[in-house]
Amino acid sequence: MLQANRNILYSCPFIPAPWIEAYGFCAERIEPSLHYNQPCTPRQGMCAHARLFLNHCCRLDPAAVIFSSTCDQMRRAFDLFSFYSKVPSFLFNVPATWQNLTAQKLYRLELLRLGRFMQSIGGIEPSISALAGAFGTDNQVILGSRTCDTSSKLVAVIGEHRLAQSSDLFNLIEQLGGRVVLDALGTSGCTSPAKIEMRSFYKDPLEEITSAYFGTIPSIFRRPNIMFYSWLRNAFVQNRPHGLLIQNFTWCDIWKAEIDVIKKQINIPVLEITIADTNEYLQPSIINRIEAFMETLK
């Protein structure tokens, strides 16, 4: 059945947007808004981001929603969504391990399965040239670094997900005399795929896509997560921030468990801010913490 709405919603960086586009859909990476907060989804114990994503998707009328298994909370958010919603949904099984062939094979199989899913909701299997067209134009690596102004307090911001309100955080930092030299929230930095090499792509598109996304994105959920720390060290050498701000969400175990490790790995002040799924992104207590943090960078 052809879906009137061609938008497919997703959040995970391991889902290649050009893959969705090549099947004739519009890939819409959701930055959930706090304004779509709903009381009907479980609150106690549910990751604020997973809950916000779920609520956001429930408010829209997409062709489909793609969840991913990069954390238990999103994996189970898919269970909730598919249980209560009639909107077609798909859970992309992103392997947590990556140093073995099994994991790479699983990722490839999941790409193919996603393709079949999109065909089942009206998508059309693309030719290799159409696929190349999609990846050749859309796969632009977004650089996380911003222009460096040495007179400012240089701040790095990292975290897995960006919210619709995230610009408030950057504005606040700038109001307090800071400059964000590393913006690695969600859509950039540690969640960026590598650039697709078209010569390799034509030989084996799936191999190249797997390599660019699964083989490259150094997300913190991976086991082991050494790629993330390698990325972090390189990013710090390049950008030389004076302070690091980590945006986390309530009940997100994956990031919370690493905060202490990150603090030990780097030699600059670190501030963790925890975003709850309230209606206010930067609550007064968080603003106070950021103000104090910026003071310490003097």
Add this chain to the structure above:
Amino acid sequence: MNALPARISLNDWRQRYAALKNSGMTEPCYGGPLERHFDDDDLRLADLKFDNSAAALHLWNFLLTEEDRLAKARQSGKKIIGTMKDLGTVPVLAYAIDNIAAFYPDGAWWIPCIMKNSDGLLSIADSLGIDECFCPVRAMLGAFTTCAHFPIPDSLICSAGAVCDDFSAIAQRLCSLGFDIFWWEMPRRRSPQPREESLSVPGGIEVPQSMIELLECEFRRIATHIENIAGRKISIAGLEKSIALTNYARSLLMQLRTAVFTAQVCPLGALEMLISEMLIIHFCSDRTGTIFVLEKLLEEVKRRVDAGVSILPDGSVKIFWVNPVADLAAMPLLEDLGGRICGTDYMITHALLPIMTGIDPYSALARSAAADLMTGPTQDRAYSICSEARKFGSEAVIISRIPGASHCATETPIIAEMVRHELGIPVLEIEVPTILDPVRPSLQTKIEALIETALQRRAK
């Protein structure tokens, strides 16, 4: 000496132990009076009620001497492997070689309860930034840090992928503390698509053949790793023998569950049943010992069922319990309030089912791992709960949330709704902390209300 079955305190066990010894009870090497464990700081034991049989005594002594067993295994030159998270499958592979002892460090999650927090493990986890946002398995981090509760394994093998975030995050922290982990992928189980080749796994669920093939590769990879640790090869014959022995232990447990849950009156308490189920995941580091303990319990239960005797008042409400409790005291509490466990899903249902035989043993292990209900859709788990609750005639379901656990928030509403829809019986959601004493009044009130509701339905 067969006294009437009863639930007795640790204090009562002093006399009972003397009486059993006087009547000629023989004990395994780990035997002895129960109170010695209390003297070793297992303080929670004083707050529990135990079954008064010799079989239960063996069970408790076996459980509470695992650390000694592991230390002895190391002294005898065996390699120790810490299998983590998959709860039931990797140890079968490890026990295919006789110079390996395998155990789940995950079990440390009960140490703060058993020792009434005198161990300080949760405080250590706190100090490492792993606070109460995480489930009580964070005690494992403290146990590895102090090296005081089990010998540090020669190797750690941990599943990743479709696992809970708490465990995955804490295991990764172990890496940052210098413990090497061999990670393997546990893919999220899904239903086969139309025209996709599928295979049946224990429990009857159909899964894509490609998933089993991937898991089979993973188990072969794990086998190679274990062989490197052991310095020996895992033979197919050795693995088949390991599976056969495991299946025998599992069949004993299944018989025990069926006998207890379907008996007219309750022949064995919830606490002993919970511990029996937990033995099966890694045999408490001694498969032969586990088989002995389960055989004795089964004999005792059969004797009681034949005699029609019970440890609880007649008419206790049959409860299906979902998820293991962080505080063991929750089980006797339920019984004190008029409940009786008839059906459980302690997140290890796949470890209770026989491993397939007559096929390639690695494929059999893959299928056993794929049967883990925690790795698939919550709906599968909810169907299984409904089916088991129906089979055992459960009159109500308690979903016991684990504090901080990543799966509880989202799975609970689905399970509750499906139970209400499919079975039409009352469902109660509670949360049991590591030590339930501060919340005992509210827990008690909730459980009482559930029991009353179930009794009213019975009267109609």
